[in-house]
Amino acid sequence: MPDALYITPRLSIPMSEIELTAIRASGPGGQHVNKTSSAIQLRFYIPASDSLDKAQKSRLFAYSDNHISENGVVIIKAQNHRSQARNQDEALKRFKDLLKSAFKKEKKRKPTRPTRGSVRRRLKAKKIRGEKKALRGKVSRDAKW
Secondary structure, three states: OOOEEEOOOOOEEEHHHEEEEEEOOOOOOOHHHHHOOOEEEEEEEOOOOOOOOHHHHHHHHHOOOOOEOOOOEEEEEEOOOOOHHHHHHHHHHHHHHHHHHHHOOOOOOOOOOOOHHHHHHHHHHHHHHHHHHHOOOOOOOOOOO
16 A cells, blocks of 8 residues: 555645545445445545645635535545455545545636627527517408408
8 A cells, every 4th residue: 555645746645644444335245245344435634634735625625525524524435346455446546536626726717709700690590580480470350462
């Protein structure tokens, strides 16, 4: 097992801050699943982390994800695989992905304007649609043919 979980080239979290617990997996599986603890529960306490700075901690708290509780505990349960080692790898990968997406900088939107041709085409389509709808009106009886 590695000594740290490398998130980005500048950020790594020591494994001493991550708590990995073997638990029993839920769901179907027969007798074997009832006596082995192959699922992994990963717990990471955000406020106690020394590897994250204040800005990163506040960003994690602000990030809306079901895995982050109100008191700042990240809980990830991995139970898709039958072996404990593969579930542990999956839990660490999902934790890494969660941190990457929480720390990702969002691109600022550049406001754009529609082109002159697109405005012209839109107005032409609206005019045609309006004329088509105007023809759907009721026919008056006074009209003399």
